[in-house]
Amino acid sequence: MEENIIEREEMKEIVEEFVVEANELAEKAIQDIVAIENNPDDEIVNSIFRAVHTVKGTSSFLGFNTLSTLAHKSEDVLGMVRKGNLKPDRDVANVLLAALDLIRTLIEEIKETGAEKSDITAVTDSLELLKNPSREKLGKMLVMDSVVEVDDVHVALNKQEGGEEKKLGELLVEDKVMTQGQLKDYLKKQKTQPHKEESTIRIDVRKLDELMNLAGELVLGKNRLILLNNMVKKGGAKNNVLDNLADITNYMELVTNELQLSVMRARLVPISKLFNKVPRLVRDLAGEFGKEVELEMEGEETELDRSLIESLHDPLIHIIRNSVDHGIETPEERARKGKPRKGQLTLKAYNEGNNVIIEVFDDGKGINVEAVKKKAQEKGLMGEAELAALSTRDAMNLVFVAGLSTAAKVSNVSGRGVGMDVVRNNVEKMNGQVSIDSEEGRWTRLTLRLPLTLAIMRALIVKVLDELFAIPLNTVTELVKLKEGLIKSVEKKEVLVLRDKVIPVVDLAKVFTGQAPEVEDRYLVICNVGEKTVGVKARAVEGQEEVVIKPLGTFLGNIKGVGGATIRGDGKAILILDMSALIDLFSAQNANRKIA
């Protein structure tokens, strides 16, 4: 009985490792196939061949025969490409990609259920077909490009049927119907840049999470020391005790900062991990929607937290899908508008302070602001007067509201009006922001702004009524000390005029409880989220602190306006405010009041 358990455990581990490795190999192979499509590169082809070969071997060893067979057939085809007997054109690439997709599906099935389920006959049939390609491929190309005549190709082919071993190209050169130079050109491989092999270690993400937690605990410890230090200072203890304490405190601060930074860096992964899937995606989407798209990617080396990469995957795919489906027009339409037939899609990533910015730009038909406003009015989201009062940018950003889609046709996912609001939700869950900018008829740009790290952030500790709250410092732009008469009342709403800008004033008590007791508020915290700026009333401001974000837990679920909690040096738990949600709540409350 004992032995079986051990055996099973070991087997489980081996299979788990196999799943991880095989998935990685398959993913890279898919990228590589897109790279070599019509641009054969020996090194890359070899890499794909080895990857499939390895999957074949290990899956066979572990008894996953379906997977092994599929890998075997794929290996055969790749062998032919490697030898130069098969050109990786669109058809071949399609079949190979289908095979790798199926390989990934089988791996997933093994991971979830321990057994292979899918049927591979359709794909293996296609692979078999490829193994016996018609000999005309090169010939077809040459004829289509009028390099040689159809008859010339037939003559050469007949020679091959008759037992001639030489390749078609060589024969055609021999027959003097094309030059060696031309042949060279047509066989020329565009050397794509070799992939930089990252020197990395595979770490179990759970271990990293533990390290991250430890770092968090150290930050808390550091905070306590700082507090203690301050207390002792006030108490006027003996001089050298104070010096020692000050030293230790300084040292702790240094150490914890270093630890936090290095752990954070360990979790960072280049965004290329995500971007690498994009060429394939764009290629498929362009085909699906009948568009021609030129994809450009910049800043693939930009790093962000690993968990963000996973959470970003779906929103990014949706945004790109939207661009290709709704943004970029059909080649005919573009020609009519005087635009180049090929639409341009640019993906850019870069660092800005403590944030990572990701931009998705397309030179498609942009956003029809009037249509969006009309849709919003139809759906009863806003009144006519309110809509008229919106700035163009604000109106554009309405596309992130649920149920709003001006797409005439409803395609697979985009067009149902359920996409963009989910995108925004997902991004905001990552403490990020998403906004849109556009010029109607010319272009659209979506900008995602994400924090570099999720667990620790700088916050402003403020006192509202009787409770302390933490406001994420990256949303705070300035602090205004309130004086008599600074806050004005416009249409029953409080505002502050700050250097020519009119800023709505938010009373948190009112937002949270619906009541606004008379309290003397001394400060106004000016917060900015995306396009909106508000001033939050605070009774006192306790200072800046680095806080460790602790989730509220599943029992409480999502409390609107609260983005977690943190524990201060004195052990008390205080809530972290979700400024984006609060601003929404505030706007909604104001809107309601108007209608009432």
Place this chain on the structure above:
Amino acid sequence: MNEGRILQLVTFKLENEEFGVDILKVQEINKMIDITRIPNAPSFVEGVINLRGKIIPIVDLRKRLGFDSRAYDKSTRIIVVELDGIVLGFIVDSVSEVLRISESTVEPPPPMVAGIESDYIEGVGKLDNRLLILLELKKVFSNTDRKEIERTAGNN
């Protein structure tokens, strides 16, 4: 022949009624500490506390079961339980003892016991001169709470 399993319970008092919960679900019992209130939470959620670095939601069991609230005093305690991986605490007037009773002494709940929803009650234990109300914790802190939380939050 009735085997009569032995039930181990932590018993506590609320408004002169005595209750019992499965000891295996109880993680710890703490004295009252400062509770951080949460805006937009339903009325019976008092707030959250810091439990050795973890944020735990605290429910006022009086309010949850429909009793009036009462000021906290020296005997007020927080019982921290773990239900299906979720850790939460609830406030009780006082904690009595750990009891072992035979299953045979437990009867199914009548429709109304002390004005509490019968859903929340697993059974009533009869011992000597005491009546012990056995609470079905999972029902008391069930998922419908969460929907209500979200609904309340949305409305504000």
